Amino acid sequence: MVSDEPLVEIENGVVWYFEGEDRDMKGKFEGPITVYPDWVRTGGLAVPTWIPRERVEQVHER
Numbered sequence: 081m082v083s084d085e086p087l088v089e090i091e092n093g094v095v096w097y098f099e100g101e102d103r104d105m106k107g108k109f110e111g112p113i114t115v116y117p118d119w120v121r122t123g124g125l126a127v128p129t130w131i132p133r134e135r136v137e138q139v140h141e142r
Contacts, residue, residue, distance in 0.1 A: 086114045095120055096137040106137070113139060 090113040097120070099105040109122040109129070120131045120139065 084116075086116050088115045090114070090139070090141045092142045093140055094142065095122060095131070095139045097131050098135045098137065103135075110142075115139060 092111065093113040095109050095113050097107050097109075099107045111122065112124050114121040116133075118133055120133060120136050122129045122131065
């Protein structure tokens with residue numbers, strides 16, 4: 081069963097992730113983060129960015 085419900089919502093956190101298929105570039109986001117089973121959503125409701133979980137290295141709450 082696939083759930084659309086978030087696993088955790090972090091009001092102020094940091095996520096490090098890999099950009100691109102080769103994992104040669106790292107990205108970092110600071111702010112609101114929502115973790116789903118297959119995705120991590122960064123940003124607020126205005127302009128969210130969806131990152132596949134396999135590209136996420138770390139997520140931390142501040």
